[in-house]
Amino acid sequence: MQTILIGVGILSGISAVLAIVISLCSIKLRVWEDPRIDEIVAMLPGANCGACGFPGCRGLAEQIVLRRAKPASCTVSSEDGRESIAAFLGIDAGEAQKRVARLLCAGGTDVAQRRVEYRGVESCAAALAVSGGGKACSWGCVGMADCAVACSFDAIYMSRTGLPLVDPDMCTACGDCVSACPQGLFTILPLEAHLLVQCKSLLEGVVATAACAVACNACGRCAADAEPGLITMQMGGRLPVIDYDLVHLESIEAIKRCPTGAIAWVEGAQFAGMDEPSARLGS
Amino acid sequence: MRSTFRHGVHPPDSKALTAAVPLRRMPYAAEVVLPLRQHAGKPARPVVRVGDRVQRGDVLAEADGFVSSPVHASAAGVVKAIGLWPHPDGTLSDAIRIAVDPFNPQIPRPRMVPDWNGLTPPEVVKAVQDAGVVGLGGAAFPTHVKLAPPKDIHLESLIVNGAECEPYLTTDHRTMVEYPERVHFGVRIMMRALGVKRAVIGVERNKPDAIERLRATLPPDLDVIILPLTVKYPQGAEKMLIHAVTGREVPSGKLPMNVGVVVQNVGSIATIAEVFETGLPLVERIVTVSGPGVRRPSNLIIPVGTKVRDILEFCGGVSADATEVVLGGPMMGTAQPNLDVPVTKGTTGVIVLTRRDTPRFETLPCIRCGSCLEACPVFLNPSMLGLHAQAGRYEEMESMHLADCMLCGACSYVCPSAIPLSQMFALSKTALKKARSKVVA
Numbered sequence: 001m002q003t004i005l006i007g008v009g010i011l012s013g014i015s016a017v018l019a020i021v022i023s024l025c026s027i028k029l030r031v032w033e034d035p036r037i038d039e040i041v042a043m044l045p046g047a048n049c050g051a052c053g054f055p056g057c058r059g060l061a062e063q064i065v066l067r068r069a070k071p072a073s074c075t076v077s078s079e080d081g082r083e084s085i086a087a088f089l090g091i092d093a094g095e096a097q098k099r100v101a102r103l104l105c106a107g108g109t110d111v112a113q114r115r116v117e118y119r120g121v122e123s124c125a126a127a128l129a130v131s132g133g134g135k136a137c138s139w140g141c142v143g144m145a146d147c148a149v150a151c152s153f154d155a156i157y158m159s160r161t162g163l164p165l166v167d168p169d170m171c172t173a174c175g176d177c178v179s180a181c182p183q184g185l186f187t188i189l190p191l192e193a194h195l196l197v198q199c200k201s202l203l204e205g206v207v208a209t210a211a212c213a214v215a216c217n218a219c220g221r222c223a224a225d226a227e228p229g230l231i232t233m234q235m236g237g238r239l240p241v242i243d244y245d246l247v248h249l250e251s252i253e254a255i256k257r258c259p260t261g262a263i264a265w266v267e268g269a270q271f272a273g274m275d276e277p278s279a280r281l282g283s
Numbered sequence: 284m285r286s287t288f289r290h291g292v293h294p295p296d297s298k299a300l301t302a303a304v305p306l307r308r309m310p311y312a313a314e315v316v317l318p319l320r321q322h323a324g325k326p327a328r329p330v331v332r333v334g335d336r337v338q339r340g341d342v343l344a345e346a347d348g349f350v351s352s353p354v355h356a357s358a359a360g361v362v363k364a365i366g367l368w369p370h371p372d373g374t375l376s377d378a379i380r381i382a383v384d385p386f387n388p389q390i391p392r393p394r395m396v397p398d399w400n401g402l403t404p405p406e407v408v409k410a411v412q413d414a415g416v417v418g419l420g421g422a423a424f425p426t427h428v429k430l431a432p433p434k435d436i437h438l439e440s441l442i443v444n445g446a447e448c449e450p451y452l453t454t455d456h457r458t459m460v461e462y463p464e465r466v467h468f469g470v471r472i473m474m475r476a477l478g479v480k481r482a483v484i485g486v487e488r489n490k491p492d493a494i495e496r497l498r499a500t501l502p503p504d505l506d507v508i509i510l511p512l513t514v515k516y517p518q519g520a521e522k523m524l525i526h527a528v529t530g531r532e533v534p535s536g537k538l539p540m541n542v543g544v545v546v547q548n549v550g551s552i553a554t555i556a557e558v559f560e561t562g563l564p565l566v567e568r569i570v571t572v573s574g575p576g577v578r579r580p581s582n583l584i585i586p587v588g589t590k591v592r593d594i595l596e597f598c599g600g601v602s603a604d605a606t607e608v609v610l611g612g613p614m615m616g617t618a619q620p621n622l623d624v625p626v627t628k629g630t631t632g633v634i635v636l637t638r639r640d641t642p643r644f645e646t647l648p649c650i651r652c653g654s655c656l657e658a659c660p661v662f663l664n665p666s667m668l669g670l671h672a673q674a675g676r677y678e679e680m681e682s683m684h685l686a687d688c689m690l691c692g693a694c695s696y697v698c699p700s701a702i703p704l705s706q707m708f709a710l711s712k713t714a715l716k717k718a719r720s721k722v723v724a
Contacts (some may be wrong), residue, residue: 133373
């Protein structure tokens with residue numbers, strides 16, 4: 001009996017001492033954290049997509065509290081959500097510039113030449129690892145939906161012609177498709193930017209259009225017709241590149257003489273009205 | 284000597300189509316296309332301009348660094364264009380196109396033939412690089428790099444790879460039967476350059492005439508063993524061959540020179556001999572044109588850069604039911620999407636397969652039968668690796684020694700569920716390389 005009591009006594013003693021040490025530490029070493037951060041995290045969508053440029057929703061919340069970021073940085077929140085955060089902190093919600101993912105290829109199976117039948121792992125990256133995919137163009141969309149699988153917001157679905165269509169309302173510009181595409185065909189652009197070169201082919205002239213009817217044949221008309229400096233022929237004069245810093249200079253003049261339709265004027269959804277979604281992936 | 288390795292598969296060797304067909308020289312096509320990237324390592328740098336007139340054997344592009352190889356004109360003519368052209372790997376890649384002069388006798392400019400006996404090993408390395416010699420067994424690794432081992436490496440022997448384990452291919456076979464003296468001369472030069480006293484030529488037993496010819500012509504002063512090997516795929520893989528010949532295993536992530544040997548393909552050896560016999564750089568190679576879909580299966584000496592279309596035309600065209608043209612062997616070669624691709628220095632064969640050889644398999648789930656584990660020559664677990672690959676868990680694959688996989692395709696060959704394992708591994712390797720380059724950048 002006594003042995004047990006000694007044991008209990010010693011252990012109680014040790015735990016009492018440790019309890020005091022811990023409680024002292026928690027007072028002495030306390031790190032004050034702004035309670036508003038937790039409140040704001042609760043108001044953010046919790047997608048942790050990283051589209052704001054900060055490490056997850058909590059990272060953005062910390063920056064908002066420190067006034068280093070505006071609530072508008074969150075592209076996933078609704079207008080109401082952003083306003084409520086702004087009202088909670090008594091600050092301005094900021095201008096939200098809506099940005100979306102744009103595809104730099106228009107070569108669906110209806111216009112792009114197919115050179116072989118590909119059999120193997122159903123993935124763009126896998127098809128490229130073997131012999132460059134089934135299409136005649138080496139730069140174009142492979143059409144096996146690596147981007148649609150990667151998208152966590154169900155914003156990408158494949159069209160009947162095998163091109164990924166981005167729903168601008170669902171797209172949060174998180175950039176997952178940009179890193180998923182093995183051809184590097186996605187880019188994140190402001191919704192207000194309308195001019196878009198929907199081709200990355202470095203071929204020229206009839207060689208380019210033989211591979212794909214909507215390929216850029218490097219004629220340079222768009223660069224000549226646009227405001228000086230907006231569009232320049234790069235990659236050795238083989239591809240027009242739009243300087244989006246000068247996007248305020250853009251006008252529909254630039255696309256009027258394009259012989260193939262490789263440069264497009266996009267409002268809202270890309271390839272709008274091209275066709276109905278064949279199937280929504282993910283969900 | 285055990286004459287084989289453990290595991291492996293036994294595909295039908297299908298070599299009877301061309302094994303006894305003597306070598307023929309293919310006439311020059313109207314145009315040859317020479318990609319700047321025909322070897323492992325950095326692409327060559329062009330030194331000619333459009334419109335330049337070149338003779339056979341002239342340098343078109345020079346090596347860019349040590350692990351690179353120059354490209355020489357394989358025919359006399361005029362440089363027509365320098366630009367993108369379909370490459371056997373499926374992409375478009377920079378290439379020099381030469382319009383062949385039909386009235387040119389195709390005699391190379393007179394040149395100095397280096398006296399191999401008077402050269403120091405570094406001079407031999409230089410001569411081999413300048414001749415643009417790369418591994419002719421398929422991987423096209425620059426040969427001179429293997430001739431210049433680091434100082435702390437002690438080399439014991441040279442192993443000459445005459446296994447030729449890929450089905451259909453008979454290029455090395457014909458080289459050994461028709462040019463055995465050249466093989467021996469090449470071995471002599473290589474042994475001197477490497478400073479080794481011993482050499483072994485490994486030949487699979489399905490080539491008895493090659494073994495006999497090599498033995499009959501062996502000079503008495505040359506210490507070379509001609510070793511018959513068991514017929515099994517992938518017997519010609521470098522590390523498998525070393526195991527078969529020496530019984531040693533090359534450790535994971537190490538090179539053959541770490542176990543004291545250097546392996547060279549028999550075709551490369553013969554080419555080196557040719558360089559020191561005639562002074563002519565690597566401008567032509569032996570290619571097997573075979574398969575059930577080709578009308579006249581042949582072994583041809585072809586100028587590098589000749590288009591596959593021209594080669595098939597020369598061999599009587601393809602049969603009506605031909606479905607697939609493969610460059611290299613059917614196990615590791617790549618199916619070609621475009622017949623305008625040129626034969627490069629690393630192309631061992633042009634194989635035309637028919638509908639019967641390329642049935643459509645439906646990929647079924649893995650049934651954990653373990654056939655792939657029995658087949659894998661480097662003792663990996665392809666079944667487990669395949670599951671990881673499907674889930675995109677590439678880091679875990681790396682810790683399961685994906686780097687040791689040489690994409691021989693033995694696992695895909697035996698898989699009863701027709702899972703494209705080796706394609707998945709190729710993809711995983713690319714993904715890992717991409718991820719690593721991002722970390723560095």
